[in-house]
Amino acid sequence: MALNIVVMAAGKGTRMKSARPKVLHRLAGTSLLQHVLNSCVPLQAIRTVVITGHGADEVEASAHGDGLVFVRQVPQLGTGHAIQQVLGALDAKASTTLILNGDVPLIRADTAATLAGACAGSQLALLTIELADASGYGRILRDAAGGVRGIVEHKDASAAQRSIREIYTGMMAAPTAALKRWVMALQNHNAQGEYYLTDIVAMAVAEGVPVVATQAASETEVLGVNSPVQLADLERRFQRAHAEALMEAGVRLADPARLDVRGTLHCGNEVEIDVNCVFEGEVRLGDGVCIGPNCVIRDSTIDAGAVIHSFSHIEGAHVGPGALVGPFARLRPGAKLGEAVHIGNFVEVKNSTLAAGAKANHLAYLGDADVGARVNYGAGSITANYDGANKHRTVIGADVHIGSNCVLVAPIHIGDGATVGGGSTLSKNAPPGQLTVARARQTSIAAWSRPTKTKR
Ligand code: UD1
Numbered sequence: 317m318a319l320n321i322v323v324m325a326a327g328k329g330t331r332m333k334s335a336r337p338k339v340l341h342r343l344a345g346t347s348l349l350q351h352v353l354n355s356c357v358p359l360q361a362i363r364t365v366v367i368t369g370h371g372a373d374e375v376e377a378s379a380h381g382d383g384l385v386f387v388r389q390v391p392q393l394g395t396g397h398a399i400q401q402v403l404g405a406l407d408a409k410a411s412t413t414l415i416l417n418g419d420v421p422l423i424r425a426d427t428a429a430t431l432a433g434a435c436a437g438s439q440l441a442l443l444t445i446e447l448a449d450a451s452g453y454g455r456i457l458r459d460a461a462g463g464v465r466g467i468v469e470h471k472d473a474s475a476a477q478r479s480i481r482e483i484y485t486g487m488m489a490a491p492t493a494a495l496k497r498w499v500m501a502l503q504n505h506n507a508q509g510e511y512y513l514t515d516i517v518a519m520a521v522a523e524g525v526p527v528v529a530t531q532a533a534s535e536t537e538v539l540g541v542n543s544p545v546q547l548a549d550l551e552r553r554f555q556r557a558h559a560e561a562l563m564e565a566g567v568r569l570a571d572p573a574r575l576d577v578r579g580t581l582h583c584g585n586e587v588e589i590d591v592n593c594v595f596e597g598e599v600r601l602g603d604g605v606c607i608g609p610n611c612v613i614r615d616s617t618i619d620a621g622a623v624i625h626s627f628s629h630i631e632g633a634h635v636g637p638g639a640l641v642g643p644f645a646r647l648r649p650g651a652k653l654g655e656a657v658h659i660g661n662f663v664e665v666k667n668s669t670l671a672a673g674a675k676a677n678h679l680a681y682l683g684d685a686d687v688g689a690r691v692n693y694g695a696g697s698i699t700a701n702y703d704g705a706n707k708h709r710t711v712i713g714a715d716v717h718i719g720s721n722c723v724l725v726a727p728i729h730i731g732d733g734a735t736v737g738g739g740s741t742l743s744k745n746a747p748p749g750q751l752t753v754a755r756a757r758q759t760s761i762a763a764w765s766r767p768t769k770t771k772r
């Protein structure tokens with residue numbers, strides 16, 4: 317079945333009290349509009365039109381998807397007026413047009429597909445749901461036989477109509493040709509002086525076009541975002557569902573209420589995640605990985621058996637099998653740790669490779685370095701990788717011992733098996749197998765007495 321999709325995203329979102337267009341606020345790290353567009357992908361519409369208006373430049377620049385078409389609605393005179401603007405952009409070959417809201421982010425692809433299927437190019441299909449508190453929403457009017465007769469907006473509804481709990485979710489699927497006819501005939505004689513898309517329901521009924529109501533599977537997928545409170549509420553619902561899916565797959569979460577996944581988290585078997593961890597982008601955790609509390613991990617892969625201790629910040633890194641990281645470690649983009657590498661507290665690693673068994677356990681910096689197997693990199697040592705204009709590499713061979721508080725001025729090469737004495741600042745290569753020390757020799761003065769100083 318050929319399909320048009322229209323996503324309404326022109327509204328201002330006054331209640332967000334933000335300069336940012338409402339549909340660009342983020343839920344789980346992705347904009348509200350992009351969530352909707354992502355849900356549209358499996359539907360394979362022949363055309364997807366996004367209606368923009370408020371903050372149109374920004375909204376259009378941020379939305380991505382195959383063959384998206386943008387139509388601007390200026391000024392914004394209501395949902396019916398919005399659809400009037402897109403009629404020319406709809407593909408007439410698609411007999412069904414699905415209308416979604418850019419501020420209802422968690423709509424499921426299968427629900428949208430069911431809605432489009434219920435239309436099937438010939439019926440008007442509405443997505444509805446019963447809410448305990450229906451205030452603010454358009455109510456579904458039914459006749460004695462249960463047939464849908466129309467939608468009345470909250471502001472136009474009588475007291476009796478306001479007691480109806482079945483509401484219109486803002487999503488419908490309509491026969492494309494009839495939709496064009498109906499929206500062109502809309503009037504704005506109502507409480508808000510707007511062109512209501514919802515008025516087309518009564519028009520369909522009057523023409524004898526069947527109107528069907530499809531019930532949404534869950535409240536979460538039809539809840540809209542109008543305020544920061546609603547945004548935070550949906551975020552928690554989304555995260556809870558994500559946490560439950562992970563637990564069903566065997567992941568042990570210390571507390572499903574204290575997990576945030578903003579992207580995709582792939583977990584192997586026997587993975588444990590403590591509280592308050594944030595996963596962003598694409599993160600892969602291998603079998604048996606253990607993540608301590610309060611870690612932030614972004615676009616990284618942690619191999620089997622690795623342990624990430626509390627308060628570690630990891631981005632664009634690859635942690636090898638059985639490695640130990642943290643607490644308080646920072647792995648920056650390009651950090652590649654081999655098997656059983658240890659990175660301890662207050663150690664920063666950037667664009668560096670550490671071969672199997674290498675250790676940097678305390679207060680150190682490794683930037684633009686290649687560190688050999690079994691190297692011990694002492695506390696407080698750093699690579700001076702930046703000369704003020706360019707970055708240079710430090711190469712440390714296998715089995716090297718770098719003492720504490722060393723400065724390795726790159727470019728520099730420390731040969732295999734070398735030992736660098738603590739407190740050395742090296743700006744020349746160190747040969748393999750030898751002790752290299754670059755600091756003043758220690759002296760003691762026997763006949764020395766401390767000068768006496770008198771207070772003035
Ligand atoms: C609309 C429905 C209401 C339904 C509710 C569900 C109408 C008249 N009413 O009401 O029955 O219960 O959604 O949330 O349709 N928009 C535009 N251009 C405009 C106006 C709105 O693009 O001129 C977009 C908004 O950005 C938003 C969507 O349409 O994405 C809905 O607009 P909104 O003002 O939130 O509709 P409601 O008054 O809540």
Ligand code: CA
């Ligand atoms: Ca409104």
